[in-house]
Amino acid sequence: MESLDLGPVWLSLQLATVTVAVLLVIGTPLAWWLAFTRSRFKPGIEALVALPLVLPPTVLGFYLLILLGPAGAIGRFWVQLTDTALTFSFSGLVVASVIYSFPFAVQPLQNAFEGVGRAPLEAAATLGAKPMDSFFSVASPMAIRGYITAIVLGFAHTLGEFGVVLMVGGNIPGATRVISIAIYEHVETLSYDQAHILSAGLLLLSFFVLLGVYIFNRRLPLNRI
Amino acid sequence: MAALTVNLSLSLGDFSLKVSETLKLDGVTALFGPSGSGKTTFLNILAGLEKRSVGTVSLGGETWQDTKRRIFVPPYSRRLGYVFQDDRLFPHLSVEANLLFSQKRSHYSARTTQPIKEEDVIKSLELTSLLQRSPKSLSRGEQQRVAMGRALLNNPEVLLMDEPLSALDMGRKREIIPYIERLANDFCIPILYVTHNVEEVARLADTMALLANGRIAAIGDITEVLERTDLWPLTGRLEAGAILQATVGDTKNGMTSLSIADEILRIPAIEVIPGTRVRLRVQAKEVALAIQRPDNLSIRNTLTAHVLKIDLDETVFAELLLDVGGQHLRSRVTREAVEELMLHEGQQVFALIKSVAFEGRLLIN
Numbered sequence: 001m002e003s004l005d006l007g008p009v010w011l012s013l014q015l016a017t018v019t020v021a022v023l024l025v026i027g028t029p030l031a032w033w034l035a036f037t038r039s040r041f042k043p044g045i046e047a048l049v050a051l052p053l054v055l056p057p058t059v060l061g062f063y064l065l066i067l068l069g070p071a072g073a074i075g076r077f078w079v080q081l082t083d084t085a086l087t088f089s090f091s092g093l094v095v096a097s098v099i100y101s102f103p104f105a106v107q108p109l110q111n112a113f114e115g116v117g118r119a120p121l122e123a124a125a126t127l128g129a130k131p132m133d134s135f136f137s138v139a140s141p142m143a144i145r146g147y148i149t150a151i152v153l154g155f156a157h158t159l160g161e162f163g164v165v166l167m168v169g170g171n172i173p174g175a176t177r178v179i180s181i182a183i184y185e186h187v188e189t190l191s192y193d194q195a196h197i198l199s200a201g202l203l204l205l206s207f208f209v210l211l212g213v214y215i216f217n218r219r220l221p222l223n224r225i
Numbered sequence: 226m227a228a229l230t231v232n233l234s235l236s237l238g239d240f241s242l243k244v245s246e247t248l249k250l251d252g253v254t255a256l257f258g259p260s261g262s263g264k265t266t267f268l269n270i271l272a273g274l275e276k277r278s279v280g281t282v283s284l285g286g287e288t289w290q291d292t293k294r295r296i297f298v299p300p301y302s303r304r305l306g307y308v309f310q311d312d313r314l315f316p317h318l319s320v321e322a323n324l325l326f327s328q329k330r331s332h333y334s335a336r337t338t339q340p341i342k343e344e345d346v347i348k349s350l351e352l353t354s355l356l357q358r359s360p361k362s363l364s365r366g367e368q369q370r371v372a373m374g375r376a377l378l379n380n381p382e383v384l385l386m387d388e389p390l391s392a393l394d395m396g397r398k399r400e401i402i403p404y405i406e407r408l409a410n411d412f413c414i415p416i417l418y419v420t421h422n423v424e425e426v427a428r429l430a431d432t433m434a435l436l437a438n439g440r441i442a443a444i445g446d447i448t449e450v451l452e453r454t455d456l457w458p459l460t461g462r463l464e465a466g467a468i469l470q471a472t473v474g475d476t477k478n479g480m481t482s483l484s485i486a487d488e489i490l491r492i493p494a495i496e497v498i499p500g501t502r503v504r505l506r507v508q509a510k511e512v513a514l515a516i517q518r519p520d521n522l523s524i525r526n527t528l529t530a531h532v533l534k535i536d537l538d539e540t541v542f543a544e545l546l547l548d549v550g551g552q553h554l555r556s557r558v559t560r561e562a563v564e565e566l567m568l569h570e571g572q573q574v575f576a577l578i579k580s581v582a583f584e585g586r587l588l589i590n
Contacts, residue, residue: 122274123313125300127379128330137326141317 007174008182009198015090015178016158019097023105023154024147026098031109031146032135036118053103061167064096068168088170093178096168097158104153112146113139145217152213156206227382227415233270233280235439242266242278242439248432250383250415253405255426255447257419258436259459264419265310267436268385271417272307273300284382304332306376306384306414310391312368314360320371321356328378341412346374349411350404366397370404377412384408384416390425402428427451427468427506435459452553467555469505473497486550488528490578509544509557513577516566526578530554532570535563547576 030049034042052060068075068086074095078086086092116139124134140147162180169176171185179198186195227250235242242263248254258264269275271282273289276297282290284305289298314323328343347353350370360368369389376384389405390398406429409416420426426433426447433450435443437459443450448468450456474482476494483490483505490505497503518527530547537543543563547554554576568574 119309119311119313120315122272122300123307123309123315124326125274126272126303126305126307127327127375128301128332129326130299130301133330138315142315144317 005173005182005194008177008179009201011090011174011177012159012179015093015097016155018094019101019158020105020151020154022094022098023101023150027102027105027150028109031106032113032139034106034110035113049106050103052100057100057161057163058167060100061096061164064099064164064168068092068095087168088172088176090175093165093169093176096164097161100161100164101154101157104157105150108146108149108153109143110146112143112149115146116142148213148217152209156209159202159206227285229271229383229417230283231271231281233278233282235266235270235275235278237266237277240266240439242270244436244439244441246434246441246444248417248434248444250417252431253409253416253418253429255418255420255430255433256436257421257423257426257433259421262421262436263439264421264436265387268307268387268417268419271303272305272385273298273303301330304380304382306379306381308369308372308376308384308386308389310388312360312365312372314368314371314375316359316361318360319356320352320358320360320363323360323371323375324352324356324378327375331378331380332382341377341380343378345411346377349407350374364397365392366401369393369401373404373408377408377414381414384414386416386418388420388422389418390420390422398425405429423451427504448553467507467509467553469507469549469552469554471503471505473499473501473503475499485528485552488550490526490528492526507554507578509555511579512547512554512556513579514545514556514558514562514566514568515575515577516568516572518575519577522577524577524579528554528576528578530574530576532568532572532574534570535568537563547574549576 030045034046034049065087066072068078070076070079070085070087075086078084078091084091086095120138120142121134124138125131129137160180161178162184165176165178166181166184169178169181171177171181177185179202183195183198183202186192186198229248229250230246231248232245233242234244240261240263244267256264256267266275270278271289278290279292280290281288281292284303287298287304288294288296289303290296314320315326318326324343324346331340347356350373352371352374355363355367355371360371363371373384373386373389386405390401393401402425405416405418408414418425418429430447432445433447434441435450435456442459443453443456448470451468469485471483471485471490473495474484474489476482479494480491481494481497483492483503492505495503513524515527518529528549530549532545533548533553534546535543536545537560541559541561542557543560545556545558545563545568547556556576562568
């Protein structure tokens with residue numbers, strides 16, 4: 001048995017972490033806007049956000065490949081900016097993962113903010129809290145479960161993605177060869193032992209992360225209503 | 226004393242609100258009106274939570290809104306406290322942390338004389354035993370007490386209260402009302418109190434504004450407004466009764482003397498310092514009439530009165546408006562009695578009061 005290469009594991013964890021961070025930064029304001037807007041564009045935006053839920057990863061991956069490629073709108077801009085291509089690179093994977101996991105972060109956050117509602121924010125405002133202050137000291141703590149769900153789903157979904165990664169990133173060790181692709185390759189080459197170890201590892205990790213979340217959710221003071 | 230000046234209009238579909246008024250805020254001012262009359266909307270405009278209104282709002286010399294001059298002070302910069310109908314305490318914070326949240330963001334500035342102290346609020350509203358609890362574990366009445374404390378610690382110039390008792394049953398209401406009375410006295414903060422319950426108005430307020438269909442239909446001293454028969458379709462008849470003001474005398478044998486004009490009423494003992502002016506409510510059905518001062522009666526309370534007006538209604542009853550030393554009293558007797566006693570306007574009668582509801586409100590002067 002050849003020695004197990006843990007590179008893909010670390011790469012996947014790194015990718016998931018960066019993706020979740022980007023998702024929170026972009027997804028939170030969007031989720032906030034969706035939760036409170038009265039704009040007529042809301043349904044359109046919601047449908048766009050939900051698209052990755054229904055599209056086959058290959059469709060998404062195909063368009064991303066074109067868009068992010070050196071000839072694509074985003075890809076060309078990226079080449080001008082950094083002198084490197086976005087496709088088949090770690091950065092390209094982050095962009096693809098963010099788009100692919102977008103609904104998994106935005107929807108729980110939006111639901112959580114809708115659950116908080118305007119009432120506590122109005123109360124905070126009458127107590128002299130400015131909007132940013134209200135957001136951090138009232139809305140976010142009250143929406144904590146939405147954040148946890150968004151982080152866990154975003155993280156897990158990124159760890160598990162395959163199709164989009166394959167289309168956009170390919171299979172470059174150390175750069176784009178993430179755990180799911182490594183497993184696929186081990187199976188292709190009939191290295192079932194390695195496939196077993198990685199698969200079982202991912203299975204256990206996923207289970208314990210979810211278990212941890214559910215236990216934490218039960219202990220959350222907001223839950224004791 | 227702060228004056229609240231508004232000149233506002235707001236249209237939302239079928240509903241329109243148009244108020245142009247200067248309210249002198251002193252003690253408790255009731256904003257009274259039936260459901261859907263625009264009371265809450267009015268408070269939300271004052272607080273800056275309803276941004277669609279057009280016109281001006283100012284408190285004292287401070288302009289909060291002036292649509293023409295494009296001034297709109299955001300809610301967090303308006304020096305007001307708001308106690309909502311639902312408690313709106315922050316569920317992720319303990320009671321104490323809720324209070325601190327407000328105190329940290331207090332509107333207090335050197336301009337005002339003294340900041341409101343946490344310990345005074347806790348003492349006045351009896352919050353000590355609640356401090357470490359989670360808001361969700363409190364009863365509705367306790368939640369409203371905390372909400373009042375939280376609003377106060379923000380050092381507002383005016384406290385807006387939107388039907389704070391509406392979600393409570395009668396027993397709980399009676400528990401909370403004394404706390405509200407205390408607020409106005411202890412902290413000298415004018416309260417604008419929204420309600421559709423005429424009993425609460427009678428109990429708490431000195432001045433009332435009557436809001437109907439988005440317009441102020443009447444404004445003034447509560448006794449005057451509640452006495453206006455033309456407004457009864459809006460106010461309800463306060464269980465057909467009248468409010469009397471009296472001065473507390475001494476207490477003996479479990480009974481307290483109250484003087485009204487030159488007469489003395491005796492009521493079951495109340496704990497009020499002699500000399501205080503209090504408000505009493507006397508229901509019309511509790512007042513019987515005699516044309517001579519009767520002796521040997523179990524009813525101890527007899528007041529000399531003059532008949533001002535006799536209303537014969539459709540039923541077998543008649544309602545008489547009486548004058549007692551300049552104050553009004555109502556009596557409900559049968560039409561038969563009116564005929565037999567040959568009661569007429571201007572006549573001197575004796576009002577026999579079977580029972581008196583002590584409203585407990587301590588009038589500021």
